[in-house]
Amino acid sequence: MSDPTEDAAYAAFVEAAWDRHMAVAILLTGDRHRGEELLQDCLVRLYVRWRRAALTDPHAYLRRMLVNGNVSWWRRRQRELPTAEPPDHADPRSGPYEQDEELRRALMSLPRRQRAVVVLRHYEDLTEKAVAAALGCSVGTVKSQHSRAMTRLRAALRQNQEAAR
Amino acid sequence: MNDDQEHLARALRTLAHREPASPAPVSELVRRGRRARRRRTVAGAVAGTGLVSAALVVALGLAGIGPTPPGTPPGTTAVAGAPSSGASHRPGSRSLDARSVLLAAAETAAREPAASGHYWYVRERTSAPARYQPKRGRPMREMPFRATLTTTQDTWDARDEGAPSRTVTGQDPKVTFASADDEAKWRRLGSPTLAPGKPSVNDHDMDLSFLIGNHRFPIRKLLTLPTTKDTLESRFRRLYDAESPSDWSPGKPAFGEYVWSAAQDLLAGPITPGTRSALYRLLAEQPHIRSLGKVTDSLGRTGVGLAVKRGGTGESAGEFRLIVDDGTAELLAYEFRAPGEPEPSLRTSYEAMGWVGKLGERPRD
Numbered sequence: 072m073s074d075p076t077e078d079a080a081y082a083a084f085v086e087a088a089w090d091r092h093m094a095v096a097i098l099l100t101g102d103r104h105r106g107e108e109l110l111q112d113c114l115v116r117l118y119v120r121w122r123r124a125a126l127t128d129p130h131a132y133l134r135r136m137l138v139n140g141n142v143s144w145w146r147r148r149q150r151e152l153p154t155a156e157p158p159d160h161a162d163p164r165s166g167p168y169e170q171d172e173e174l175r176r177a178l179m180s181l182p183r184r185q186r187a188v189v190v191l192r193h194y195e196d197l198t199e200k201a202v203a204a205a206l207g208c209s210v211g212t213v214k215s216q217h218s219r220a221m222t223r224l225r226a227a228l229r230q231n232q233e234a235a236r
Numbered sequence: 237m238n239d240d241q242e243h244l245a246r247a248l249r250t251l252a253h254r255e256p257a258s259p260a261p262v263s264e265l266v267r268r269g270r271r272a273r274r275r276r277t278v279a280g281a282v283a284g285t286g287l288v289s290a291a292l293v294v295a296l297g298l299a300g301i302g303p304t305p306p307g308t309p310p311g312t313t314a315v316a317g318a319p320s321s322g323a324s325h326r327p328g329s330r331s332l333d334a335r336s337v338l339l340a341a342a343e344t345a346a347r348e349p350a351a352s353g354h355y356w357y358v359r360e361r362t363s364a365p366a367r368y369q370p371k372r373g374r375p376m377r378e379m380p381f382r383a384t385l386t387t388t389q390d391t392w393d394a395r396d397e398g399a400p401s402r403t404v405t406g407q408d409p410k411v412t413f414a415s416a417d418d419e420a421k422w423r424r425l426g427s428p429t430l431a432p433g434k435p436s437v438n439d440h441d442m443d444l445s446f447l448i449g450n451h452r453f454p455i456r457k458l459l460t461l462p463t464t465k466d467t468l469e470s471r472f473r474r475l476y477d478a479e480s481p482s483d484w485s486p487g488k489p490a491f492g493e494y495v496w497s498a499a500q501d502l503l504a505g506p507i508t509p510g511t512r513s514a515l516y517r518l519l520a521e522q523p524h525i526r527s528l529g530k531v532t533d534s535l536g537r538t539g540v541g542l543a544v545k546r547g548g549t550g551e552s553a554g555e556f557r558l559i560v561d562d563g564t565a566e567l568l569a570y571e572f573r574a575p576g577e578p579e580p581s582l583r584t585s586y587e588a589m590g591w592v593g594k595l596g597e598r599p600r601d
Binding site: 086090097098103119175184196199203212216224 | 241245247248249251252253255257258259260261262265266268269270272360362364389391393403405436438445446447500554570574581582
């Protein structure tokens with residue numbers, strides 16, 4: 072894709088999509104820097120496939136890359152960087168947001184696919200069918216993963232609150 | 237948390253935006269994209285066609301994003317013994333302990349004729365807590381009333397790569413309040429809408445995979461699962477060993493729980509009669525599965541309840557229940573009960589399932 076028109080369309084898409092998908096990437100990875108790295112990786116790959124992806128829905132396409140890419144990306148990173156575990160504590164710059172931090176820790180305690188279901192259902196406000204499309208699984212699987220995720224999330228938040236007392 | 241979803245949504249928004257966003261590095265992305273595209277072109281030229289492209293798709297971690305849906309494929313139609321409402325059950329002199337039930341189901345499943353088609357069809361009725369999101373005002377810590385939303389969904393999962401799949405969700409919605417008092421509270425809030433206004437027809441241009449743990453299995457792969465207990469167990473062991481502990485919390489489940497969890501999806505999926513039989517035999521060896529005896533699903537059908545309960549307040553706590561028709565070995569329902577809650581927070585009853593030849597078609601009774 073060296074066509075200037077397509078480059079311009081891609082650039083316009085990135086401008087428009089950046090904030091929205093950055094938020095999802097942060098929630099999926101639990102970390103701003105990792106989220107940005109993941110999003111950039113996906114956007115580079117989207118450029119390669121831009122002509123085809125643009126025929127359908129590039130936002131949905133990018134979302135699929137983020138969600139599915141997060142698992143393989145993370146495994147690859149783990150091999151490359153043995154210390155690249157999710158941070159146990161918030162970035163100190165996060166400051167006083169204790170409740171946010173509780174939620175972040177609880178979210179990060181979920182298996183990655185369950186976390187993706189929670190983020191897509193409750194942050195992106197996607198329907199179950201859209202979540203299924205993003206994850207590449209059946210809607211039934213989304214339902215059961217969501218149910219398990221919410222049970223785990225509730226328990227994790229409760230444990231965090233008890234630990235804080 | 238089920239009763240506080242709007243609060244969760246707002247908390248997630250706060251979490252995602254607690255630091256100011258950096259600007260999009262557009263030029264840098266275009267430059268890296270061009271470089272990546274050149275690498276891909278060179279690789280494709282060297283390898284000819286096919287394999288390298290496939291590897292790139294895998295590297296992207298994407299399910300195939302199919303082309304424009306092709307025309308309706310020709311196909312065969314067969315019914316894989318789908319359970320029907322009001323299915324009769326032989327009164328049992330049969331033992332209803334979990335192992336006996338599962339071994340009997342294995343025998344029954346093994347006798348089922350093999351069937352095939354282009355689409356795996358499932359019709360399911362699901363009940364879950366009704367979701368209420370106030371459009372304005374402070375987020376609610378708790379739902380002001382208890383209600384359940386029940387809807388029906390049809391799914392056609394394409395067997396062939398690149399073929400479109402379809403779901404029709406939100407059919408026959410029904411809202412049930414836990415009590416008259418709960419309904420009165422809902423009315424005082426202005427009777428907000430809790431159910432979808434009309435069914436939604438959704439065509440997906442990508443494979444809808446089933447899951448074994450975190451491994452994705454499109455239908456084509458599902459159909460190649462082993463058909464004897466020992467080989468299926470070996471396969472599950474390999475999949476289990478390949479699971480990354482970091483994908484599970486608080487840690488990887490025991491092997492038996494892993495199998496049980498996978499069975500919840502697979503028994504409603506297009507596995508061969510041999511695989512279904514092998515899976516039941518494998519489940520029969522898991523000591524933590526207990527029989528609840530005869531139970532009734534949400535459609536009023538009677539089957540044998542099989543449950544795995546995880547106690548305490550841990551992240552996996554709760555009871556996962558499968559209801560199996562002990563006459564046909566078909567899965568009737570899947571239910572989940574959260575700790576301390578007498579009623580299931582999720583109930584899915586499978587009204588019909590089986591192979592069909594084309595989108596929109598249903599199995600013959």
